[in-house]
Amino acid sequence: DIPNKDNVKISARGVATFKIETTEESLHNAAAAFLGKGEEELARIVRNILQGHLRSIIGKLNINEILRDRDAFNKNVVEESTEELRRLGIQIITLVIQDVTDEYGYIDALGKQSVAEAMRDANIKTAQAEAETKKKVSDANREADIQVACNAVQVAQAERDRDVKKAQFKTIADTEKAKADQAFAIA
Numbered sequence: 001d002i003p004n005k006d007n008v009k010i011s012a013r014g015v016a017t018f019k020i021e022t023t024e025e026s027l028h029n030a031a032a033a034f035l036g037k038g039e040e041e042l043a044r045i046v047r048n049i050l051q052g053h054l055r056s057i058i059g060k061l062n063i064n065e066i067l068r069d070r071d072a073f074n075k076n077v078v079e080e081s082t083e084e085l086r087r088l089g090i091q092i093i094t095l096v097i098q099d100v101t102d103e104y105g106y107i108d109a110l111g112k113q114s115v116a117e118a119m120r121d122a123n124i125k126t127a128q129a130e131a132e133t134k135k136k137v138s139d140a141n142r143e144a145d146i147q148v149a150c151n152a153v154q155v156a157q158a159e160r161d162r163d164v165k166k167a168q169f170k171t172i173a174d175t176e177k178a179k180a181d182q183a184f185a186i187a
Contacts, residue, residue, distance in 0.1 A: 001103070002058045004066060008106050012054060012066075014074075014097040018046055021091045030089025046090055053081040054097075063110060066100055073097060 001009040020030045034042050057076045058066065066073055078095050085092060101107065 002055045004058050005060060005062045008063055008102055009104075010058065010063070010066070010100055010102045010107070012058065012097050013099040013101075014050075014054070014095060016046070016050055016095045017093040018085070018090050019093060020089050021086070026086070026089040026091075028089070029087060033088045045088070046085065049084055050077065050081055050092075050095070053077050053084075056080065063107065067107065067110075070097055 001011060003009050020026065033045075054077050057073065057080060061073065074095050074097055077097075078092050082092065
């Protein structure tokens with residue numbers, strides 16, 4: 001139940017590995033801090049230090065920063081706790097935040113919101129694509145109909161020109177035949 005920057009109480013679960021540093025100063029610090037204490041006590045002290053720094057960092061971050069950038073989140077906890085642990089002769093080897101949850105379903109609601117927004121955007125883009133497809137098909141059909149009409153006009157004009165020329169040729173042929181018939185009758 002650690003409140004974050006947005007006052008959402010979250011719980012974080014993680015795993016850390018650590019060791020006692022081997023430099024002379026670190027060994028003296030570790031001996032002074034843990035002499036006479038068992039491994040469980042050492043682990044409890046390190047866990048408490050890490051939890052304190054984890055609480056501090058969670059309080060500075062919003063949910064998206066905590067959920068989306070886990071590497072930076074882990075790194076911040078390690079960096080913030082390193083100096084305090086070094087004074088005890090301890091070195092953090094790894095820290096992995098495994099799980100982040102909240103009691104009220106805020107994180108799940110964010111996921112549902114993201115899914116709903118993604119579905120909405122996908123539906124909008126699908127509808128836009130379908131509308132664009134229909135428009136392009138309609139435009140193509142209209143252009144094809146125009147071209148068919150233009151071709152029909154050209155065919156009709158060509159047939160008219162042919163029929164006019166045939167009529168002209170027939171008139172000339174008939175006139176010449178009538179002249180020849182007249183000439184034959186006169187002769």
